[in-house]
Amino acid sequence: MAMARFLGLGFLFVFAVIAGQAMAAPKKPIAVARREDIPYIKCGVCEQIVKQLDRQVTSIRNQIAPKRLSEYQIIEVAENICNLKKEEGDWLLHLDIVEDGDKLKLVEQEQEGDCNAECKTIERTCQEVIGYHDTDVAEFLFKSEPQSSSLLKFLCNDLSRACSVKPPPVPKDRTPGEPFVPKSSKEAEMEKIMRSMSGMPGASNMKMYSKDDLMNMPNFGSNGEDEDDEEDEDDDYTSSRMRNTKRPLVSVESDWKKSLLDRVQSTFSNVKDRTQHAVLGAKWSLDRISDKIRKWYKGRKSSSKPSKSQKVEL
Incomplete structure (x- = not known):
């Protein structure tokens, strides 16, 4: 228990140092x-959107089988x-993004890449599409369960x-990505x-730094010159306790971090799922209500117009 408390304080100290130096990084x-x-x-x-929609919806459908996939779950995939x-x-x-003559083509890579200008361009294009x-x-995926070709056309x-018009040729003076x-x-x-924790209170400004970033931070890793006797005694006591501990420090620290992250991820995942389902349900209901109001208004408007026979009688 004492060792876990010591490791917890140490972890918080390191986190505080990183947060304090973040502005200078x-x-x-x-x-x-x-x-x-x-x-x-x-x-x-x-075309990639269609491929991913088909893959992700099929994956969720297989995971929850024999239950039927709800429209809310498909909306969540389509929205994100x-x-x-x-x-x-x-x-x-x-x-x-790779140049191929006077065209630009998308090439899939096995590993994730750093998100730079090309990555942002693909995201922006996806959002516009x-x-x-x-x-x-x-709704089309939920009701029809279409093949990829049908979804592509739709x-x-x-x-x-997006694919109804042939893309223009790429300018020869285009700056390569x-x-x-x-x-x-x-x-x-x-x-x-870090992304899974981004929605948690107080975690929105958390950032991840590499080893090089940490070493480039001013004063990071430097030791103070003045240390009093009490701190020396505490260090000696801690060192002796660590030497007498059978389990390695790294192992205890990694187990503690893993346990904490597992609990945080599990709790956040449950809250996230419930919140998103509630929001999607409300949005779906509002869309249906809006459609009904629109149809009712159109019907009322058309019925209020006098017919030709009525005009003649008048």
């Missing part, structure tokens, strides 16, 4: 979407499919018209953990 330039590239990749992005901050948008990190059609697509030709830089598996996993 060098900031990376913010990536911005290249809007001029959107017309050249719009159809390709739409173009959002890099959501799990449904992870596929955006696997795409690279699906636009306000997410509920229409979700979204890319009928709704968004940045190269695809894959992430390490550890970095990708940590980003997912």
Whole structure:
């Protein structure tokens, strides 16, 4: 118990140091979407959206079988499919924009890559393609359970018209995009953990720093010159306790962190699911009510107009 308390205080101290130095850490330039590239990749992005919708909806359907997939669950996928901050948008990190003659094509990569200008461009294109059609697509998937070809025609030709027109040729003087830089598996996993905690109170400003970033922070890792005797005694006592501990410190610390993260993720996941289902349910109900009011108003408006026979009699 004492060891766990000591490790907890140590972890909080390190976190406080990182938070205190965050303002002084060098900031990376913010990536911005290249809007001029959107017309050249719009159809390709739409095809990827269809592929991901089909894959993710099928995956959820298989997970909950023999239960039937609800329309709320499909709406959730459709709403988040173009959002890099959501799990449904992870596929955006696997795409690279490559020049192919006078065209731009999307190439899938096995690993996730750093999200720079190209990644933001694909996300922006995805958002423009699906636009306000997410509920229409979700309803189509729920009622029809269509094949990929039918969904492709419905979204890319009928709704968004992203593939109804041939993309223009890419200008010869176009500035090439940045190269695809894959992430390490550890970095990708940590980003997912941080993203899952982003909705928690007080965690919105949390950031993850690499070892190089931490070492570049001013005063990080430096020891104070003045230490009193009481602190020395505490250090000696702590060191002796650690030497007498049979279990390695790293193992205890990793177990403690893993247990904490598991509990946080489990709690946050439950709250997130309930909240999102409630919001989606309310939105679905409002959409249905709006449709009924619109139809009622149109019917009333048409019935209030006098017919030709009535005009003649008058």
